[in-house]
Amino acid sequence: MNQLTKLFCILLLSMICNFSFFGTAKLYAGTDNIPVFQGHLKTGSGGHSLSYSFAKGDKIQITYQVEKNKALKLIQISDANTGMKLYAEMNQPTGNILVNIKDDGVYTIKFATKSLGKRMVKIDIMRIPGGKKYYNTAYYKHNEYTPEEVNYQIDTMLGYQPVITNDTIIPVFNKYYYQNIKFKDINKQILGQAGVHNSQAAGYNIGLDKSRFPRNAKLKCMTYSVSSVLGGAKHWSIANTAVTIGCVFINPAAAFAANSAMSIIGPEPGNEPVQYFLSARESDIGTVKEIYRPYNRGRKITNKGKDFLSKGFKNVGLDRLSNATSGTKVKEYSEADLCFDQKGKVTQLFVMGGAEPNTKMFIMANPERTQAKNTHLETTAIFYAPTYRKIKAKRYIYKAQLQKLEKSKTKYNKSSKLRSIDF
Numbered sequence: 001m002n003q004l005t006k007l008f009c010i011l012l013l014s015m016i017c018n019f020s021f022f023g024t025a026k027l028y029a030g031t032d033n034i035p036v037f038q039g040h041l042k043t044g045s046g047g048h049s050l051s052y053s054f055a056k057g058d059k060i061q062i063t064y065q066v067e068k069n070k071a072l073k074l075i076q077i078s079d080a081n082t083g084m085k086l087y088a089e090m091n092q093p094t095g096n097i098l099v100n101i102k103d104d105g106v107y108t109i110k111f112a113t114k115s116l117g118k119r120m121v122k123i124d125i126m127r128i129p130g131g132k133k134y135y136n137t138a139y140y141k142h143n144e145y146t147p148e149e150v151n152y153q154i155d156t157m158l159g160y161q162p163v164i165t166n167d168t169i170i171p172v173f174n175k176y177y178y179q180n181i182k183f184k185d186i187n188k189q190i191l192g193q194a195g196v197h198n199s200q201a202a203g204y205n206i207g208l209d210k211s212r213f214p215r216n217a218k219l220k221c222m223t224y225s226v227s228s229v230l231g232g233a234k235h236w237s238i239a240n241t242a243v244t245i246g247c248v249f250i251n252p253a254a255a256f257a258a259n260s261a262m263s264i265i266g267p268e269p270g271n272e273p274v275q276y277f278l279s280a281r282e283s284d285i286g287t288v289k290e291i292y293r294p295y296n297r298g299r300k301i302t303n304k305g306k307d308f309l310s311k312g313f314k315n316v317g318l319d320r321l322s323n324a325t326s327g328t329k330v331k332e333y334s335e336a337d338l339c340f341d342q343k344g345k346v347t348q349l350f351v352m353g354g355a356e357p358n359t360k361m362f363i364m365a366n367p368e369r370t371q372a373k374n375t376h377l378e379t380t381a382i383f384y385a386p387t388y389r390k391i392k393a394k395r396y397i398y399k400a401q402l403q404k405l406e407k408s409k410t411k412y413n414k415s416s417k418l419r420s421i422d423f
Helices: 003-016 243-252 252-257 282-293 295-317 318-328
Strands: 034-043 048-054 059-066 070-081 085-089 094-100 106-114 121-127 137-160 164-189 201-207 218-230 274-277 340-346 348-353 362-364 373-397 402-422
Touching: 034 048, 034 106, 048 121, 048 137, 048 402, 059 070, 059 106, 070 094, 094 137, 106 402, 121 295, 164 201, 201 282, 218 274, 218 362, 274 282, 282 362, 340 348, 362 373, 373 402
Parallel strands: none
Antiparallel strands: 034 121, 048 106, 059 094, 059 121, 070 085, 070 106, 137 402, 164 373, 201 362, 218 348, 218 373, 274 340, 274 362
């Protein structure tokens, strides 16, 4: 035998006698040890189970080792059909177990670790034969059906009992009655945006007052309508009382010179529409007034001026003055501050629906600066209620004549059991 052959034999013997945890499976001495499972399993705290069939007189030899030498929470051997435990061991990182099998059957071997995650376990399961050397460790599910006689009763109809008659009053539908109720009828003048006043917007809750609903009636539909016309000459007024009507008409140039913010609120043909919003908040009435006030334009101009000054201070290195100027901005109002789901400009608006609107605040504003708008808002609801006529009638009652019959039927109860293929 040359040196190379000797070296190969030494290496082969070394591999057989000394294997690593995740290396080649162990070779067992003796021909009676039959491998059932050799390999690795990943298992966690819920456990992993292996099931095999063993014969009476067999011995199960199990060796295991957990990676990183961590302990198993549990290794357990039990009867797969009855759940009866044959063996249990806890808190061991390695083990070499030998269990005697007293009866033919299917047995479950469960491995569980303590960790929440998964751990690898190296496992060797060997069968040491008892009376049956050649035995198939596979198994199958055997179903048995056991007959059972079930007795029960049923009702059978023989005919009818003597008829029972009596007189009764029954209601019969007659017709529907309708009622139209007006909930709001409001005339309101909305002034132009220019001028010292707070009447450039108005808002109303167009929801229906439930206390006014007719008794036993249902709502068929609700309507609301808006109309807008120009204000008449009698509504003309001067925005600032410091400037008189006389100076306006005698010398309008002097009047405007006296007060550049002065404006006349009056009719301008062809511009009747009003701006409306359907809002969810009553407080939006005040916000709309702020949006349409002339001061809101002044706020925008003021803020732009402060932005200009703040930027100028920053450019020359005066950051404190820049921040102070920027921090004194005034509140500008816009439609972004409102909670509405519908808006528009209308002269005539009529809406009819089967239910009240979801957003019940109806807000109107005057989009013009120097003209008043006379508005009319009306809300109505149509209700309906059924009516019935009462008539006399004779009622006939027929009761069945029944008799109990005894019957029986076979039912089958299913039971399942795991069995050896060599059973």
